[in-house]
Amino acid sequence: MNKSSGKTESSEQTLPMLEKHRQQLIIDILEKSQFASVRSLTQQLNASEATIRRDITKMAKRGEITKIRGGAESANKEKKKTQIASTSFSVDKTKQADTKRLIAKRAVELCSDGDSIIINGGSSTYMMGEFLSSLQLNILTNSFVLANYITENSENQVSLPGGEIYRDQGIILSSYESDTIENYRSTMMFMGTPGIGEFGVMESDPLLIRSEQKLKKQTEKLVILADSTKLGQHSNFIFCPLSEVDILITDSNADMKLIKDFESKGIEVIIVPFSAA
Numbered sequence: 001m002n003k004s005s006g007k008t009e010s011s012e013q014t015l016p017m018l019e020k021h022r023q024q025l026i027i028d029i030l031e032k033s034q035f036a037s038v039r040s041l042t043q044q045l046n047a048s049e050a051t052i053r054r055d056i057t058k059m060a061k062r063g064e065i066t067k068i069r070g071g072a073e074s075a076n077k078e079k080k081k082t083q084i085a086s087t088s089f090s091v092d093k094t095k096q097a098d099t100k101r102l103i104a105k106r107a108v109e110l111c112s113d114g115d116s117i118i119i120n121g122g123s124s125t126y127m128m129g130e131f132l133s134s135l136q137l138n139i140l141t142n143s144f145v146l147a148n149y150i151t152e153n154s155e156n157q158v159s160l161p162g163g164e165i166y167r168d169q170g171i172i173l174s175s176y177e178s179d180t181i182e183n184y185r186s187t188m189m190f191m192g193t194p195g196i197g198e199f200g201v202m203e204s205d206p207l208l209i210r211s212e213q214k215l216k217k218q219t220e221k222l223v224i225l226a227d228s229t230k231l232g233q234h235s236n237f238i239f240c241p242l243s244e245v246d247i248l249i250t251d252s253n254a255d256m257k258l259i260k261d262f263e264s265k266g267i268e269v270i271i272v273p274f275s276a277a
Contacts, residue, residue, distance in 0.1 A: 021097075022047060023055050023064075030065055030074040037071035097127075099227045099251050102272045104128040106249050107190055107225055111135055116186045118215050119146060121171035124192035124225040132156055140184045140218075142211060145170045159184065163211075173211045181214050188247075189219035195233030196226050198261070200242050202235035209239050221246040228254040228274070242267060 022045055029036050029044065036044075041052045060067035065075050104127035111117060113136045119125050121143030129146050132139075133154040140159045141147050147158050161181045163174030174181070191212065195202040201224060203209045216222060222244060228251050242265045250259075253274040262269050 023059055026055060026059065027064060030072060035071060035073040099274060100124045101127050103225050103227060103249050103251065105131050106270060106272050107223060108132055110188065110223065111137060118186045118189040118219050119143065120189065120191035120212055120215060121146065122192035125190050128190065129153065140186065142171045142215065144172055173207060181218060184218050186219040188221045188223050189216055190223045190225060192225045193230060194235045195230050196224060197232045197234060199234065199238055201239040201245060203237045203239040204235055206237055209237055212239060223247040223249065225249050227251050231255060231258045
C-alpha cells in the first residue's frame with residue numbers, strides 16, 4: 001500500500017473525531033475551572049491558538065460555552081459537573097492520536113466474532129472502541145470510559161470487574177482478592193504502556209500493576225499497544241518481563257534495532273504505517 005495515500009486517508013477520517021474530542025475536552029476543562037484562557041487551552045490540548053479560537057467560536061454559537069475576551073468560560077456557572085473521565089486521561093488521548101488510532105485499529109483486526117477478550121484501561125486501548133462496532137465479542141474491561149463507549153456504539157457484551165472507580169486513571173480497581181475477574185477467560189488481553197524495553201513492560205503505578213496482573217492471569221496471549229515513542233522507555237515499575245509478551249503493535253517510526261531485540265525475545269511485532277499528522 002502506498003504510504004502517502006494511506007496516510008492521507010487516515011488523516012481525513014481522523015480529523016472530525018479529533019475536533020469532537022478536543023471540543024469535549026474544552027467543556028471538561030471549563031466545567032472544572034470555570035474559565036480558561038486561549039493560551040492555557042493551547043498548552044493543555046497541544047493545539048494552535050487559531051484552532052482553539054475556532055473551537056471556542058463554534059462552541060459559543062452552539063451555546064456550549066461562553067466566549068469572553070482572551071478565552072472562554074463555562075456556560076453553566078452554577079454547577080460543576082462531576083467528570084467520569086478525568087481531564088488528564090482525556091488529554092493523553094490526544095498525544096500521538098493518529099498513530100494510536102492506527103495501532104488500535106490493527107489490534108481490533110486480531111479479533112474475530114465470538115472471541116472473549118480483555119481490554120485494559122488506557123488512552124491507546126480506549127481508541128479500540130471505535131473499531132469494535134462491527135464485531136460480536138465478549139469483552140472484559142476495567143475502563144468504565146471504554147465500557148460506556150462500547151455499550152453505546154456496538155452490540156458487544158461488556159463485563160466490568162468489581163471495585164472502586166479511580167477517575168484520574170479512568171478505571172475500576174478492586175482491593176479484593178476474589179472478584180468477577182477470576183470467572184473470565186480470554187484469548188487475548190490488550191494493554192498500553194508508558195514504556196517497553198529490555199526490563200520488560202513498564203507501568204507508572206503499583207496499584208495499577210496489581211489489578212492488571214489479575215487480568216493477565218485470565219488470558220492466553222498478552223498484546224501490547226505502544227507507539228514508537230514508548231519503545232526503549234523506562235518507568236518506575238515493571239508490569240511483566242518481555243518473556244510474557246506475545247504480540248507488540250507499534251508504528252513504522254520505531255527503531256529497527258529495538259524491533260529486532262523484541263523479536264529475538266520471541267515477540268511477534270506488528271508494524272503499522274507511521275502517522276505524522
